[in-house]
Amino acid sequence: MQVERQVLHYCFDQARNNIKLGDSNEARDCADRGIAYIASKRSEGVDAKDKIEGVRVELWLERFWMFLENHNLLLA
Numbered sequence: 001m002q003v004e005r006q007v008l009h010y011c012f013d014q015a016r017n018n019i020k021l022g023d024s025n026e027a028r029d030c031a032d033r034g035i036a037y038i039a040s041k042r043s044e045g046v047d048a049k050d051k052i053e054g055v056r057v058e059l060w061l062e063r064f065w066m067f068l069e070n071h072n073l074l075l076a
Contacts, residue, residue: 006053008034008060012067019071028073031064038064 011034018027038060041052048058068074 007037008053012063015067024071024073027071028068031068031073034064
């Protein structure tokens with residue numbers, strides 16, 4: 001069964017596309033939206049080992065944070 005690409009896949013894809021286009025502010029915003037979405041799911045009781053869109057929550061967080069770090073998009 002194919003997992004439908006939803007919010008987190010879209011946010012991550014948009015962040016990567018914006019980096020390619022040279023729009024670092026929009027890339028950061030997309031990654032932040034993904035992290036915020038995960039935070040809202042965590043407040044609803046989703047655990048780090050649970051899956052969202054077929055991927056573990058902890059892996060989503062790692063992807064978004066590493067993206068921000070690797071592209072020097074972390075705000076001080």
